[in-house]
Amino acid sequence: MTHPAPTSPDVTPVVSMDMITKTFPGVKALDEVKLDLYPGQVTALVGENGAGKSTTVKILTGIYKTDGGTIRIDGQPVSFTTPNDAANAGITAIHQETVLFDELSVAENIYIGHAPKMRFGLIDKAEMHRAASELLTEIGAPFSSHTQLRDLGIANKHLVAIARALSVDARVVIMDEPTAALSHKEIEELYELVETLKSQGKAILFISHKFDEIFRIADRYTVFRDGAFVGDGLIADIDEDELVKLMVGRSVDQIFPDRAKDIGAEVLKVVGYEHPTEFANINFTLNKGEILGFYGLVGAGRSEFMQALFGITKPSKGVCRINGDIKVVRSPADAVSNGIVYVPEDRGKQGAVIGLPIFQNITLPSLGRTSRRGFLKLAEEFKLAREYSERLDLRAASLDQDVGNLSGGNQQKVVIAKWLATQPQVIILDEPTKGIDIGSKAAVHEFMAELAAQGLSVIMVSSEIPEVIGMSDRVIVMRDGRIAAELSGDEITPETLVRHAAGITSSAEGKVA
């Protein structure tokens, strides 16, 4: 592997990590890695889940202490023992789920911990709001410093986090999957902001799973694999395939599985589903062995509709037929007994019951089958759990282990195993590959195809265009709580998807509702 030297030798890194090692009991999270961040440049840190990206961020922000190696700032070796040390050195991070305070105002959020003070240590509110307004104008935020954080959407909360980063006069900004929860438009705005930060000479560490994003915005890349440094260089000198190869250590030539499509009779028919605020007039059918994609922007009402179908929320109107029979689904329990199951987007909160062991998570909806007259039969439970965890190739120390100790990808496997064990007819997967690495993604796609081939009907809610195109037999595009289009075959192209999702109606392709 070649490691091209920085082309402009006059630019020296602000932060330079060298031979950094970090060990946790039983795991070497980082093994002599190096990472350089340059002023006015975006460095993308790339790697699969478990590559050591989060550990690196935690070391840079002073949360973890290194076991070996040196961190230099402007060439001077430093050692961070607390997050405060890192902040004083001008390093700040914007996390996936940014830590902000809903009950406080925007200005208070920006200046919490370092607010301008008057005599007796009282906060100088006027000065705080003045400075906050200045920062907000600088980054083009469309809200005032007096706004309550609670009233802002995720994208605007990110802006607050960025303003906070700027308020401490950070020289290094770490962005950990900043676009994960943002819509297209919001992502564009974020890109502009990153450009602004670059022009101010800030060094940016950008962590992302999305390749289009990396190639769009980054100047440099650094690749980690299994806690080890693999390579770095200029984005201009590498293409997607090479970067993927560096990441996974093998070439991923076939990302989406080929499948023999064997689509059978109608299984699910939804007629006129309506909700007072979230969605209206939802009609579609789903056939046996079919993968039906649901595409749309964040906030288009896809998850809300799926949760209504699963009995979490109550639709105000609408009928759901399963195999031709009208079924009333008032609760998830009803949905499960009618063969509809739902793998939610929010794994930690809605998917897995953290605190319960793996086997109890898997058998939770199937207790009726593994028990006798309401009395538990542990042997039966372990048998069922073993069968499905092996089928999903679960990686765990034991089935008695708390599901909370598993990685995200393995938690997802437990949730899917839980539902497959109920032998459902329809499985709804809500953003099944969000935030998981390329290797696990391919495994989930493979598995989805396998399920469809076995005659299960799959609904896949996804915001990733390649996934929607690669996996779906048909696609329903939602916009503002309504079905904007139903596409199949050659109609499913990136252009049609984006056009219908965004409401651009200049093309004749697809049926515009």
Next chain:
Amino acid sequence: MTDATQDITQARHVPDRLNSRAARVFKSWEALLLAVAIAIFVVNSFASPYFLSAWNLSDATFNFTEKAMIAFAMALLIISGEIDLSVASIIALASTAMGLAVQYGAGTPELVVIGLTVGLLCGAFNGFFVTVLGLPSIVVTIGTMSLFRGISFIILGDDAFRGYPASFSWFGQGYIYWVFTVEMLLFVIIAVIYGVLLHKTNFGRAVYAIGNNPTGALFSGIRVQRVKFILFLLTGLMSGVAAICLTSRLGSTRPSIATGMELEVVTMVVLGGVNILGGSGTIPGVVIAAFVMGLVTFGLGLLNVPGIVMSIFIGLLLIGVIALPRLWVMAAARRKA
């Protein structure tokens, strides 16, 4: 470096359990608590010559049997993430209802039915506000704590109901055999029922799931609100049982009956290793905790320690037993560093 492609193709076997049953039992909270109980027993038997008397020990069980009956149901409720602070007031209301019925000539069977029914209704009342209206149980039951006892005060004022039928005294004063009381028998039966319910049934599994993650439990097809409602019913019912025993033992009803008992019940549950935030805990733990509290109050009583000082000891015991494992971990971490 591991070869990623090879890992994917090989299906791995995941073992069922890593720790043996003996290891899990030995390391448990219950084991620690049992050691405490034995220690208290030994100390007591040296501190007072009257302690090791069968009849004295039998009398001592009244210190905890009634509270423990409620504590078993309360344990399930707290594991599910809810709480019922109105249990002592339910006792007052149920006892008042029974006392009122006596004035109209009710016999023992009627009294039992009335006591249990009032308990169930009070539980349903609490459960309705928590599960149907979605209000926080701590607020609802602080409200009903005043409400239920308030009704007793309105009915009774400064009076007391007396004149319970002679056969009614069986519950609180009767003996099954030698020193073994009716209440002890009820305590054992109820402990077994709740132990089986929590640890051996689908219902118990649902209770744990709800306590650990109510949203996740709901998304797993568990009827969360129904389970919680049943738990409030059970807690109310157990308060009714305790009301029958206590009223029978005292032979009279005043509106101040069982005042403050809710906190002793919650103390017993927490001492038994139930997480006050929900999600974990066992019935054997609560059983041992009941004995610990009973032994401490009885031992101190033999030493003529007044009641108010006794509550100081109970408080210290609770904090001590909860802080001990935590201090242990901190000390171990310091030694390592």
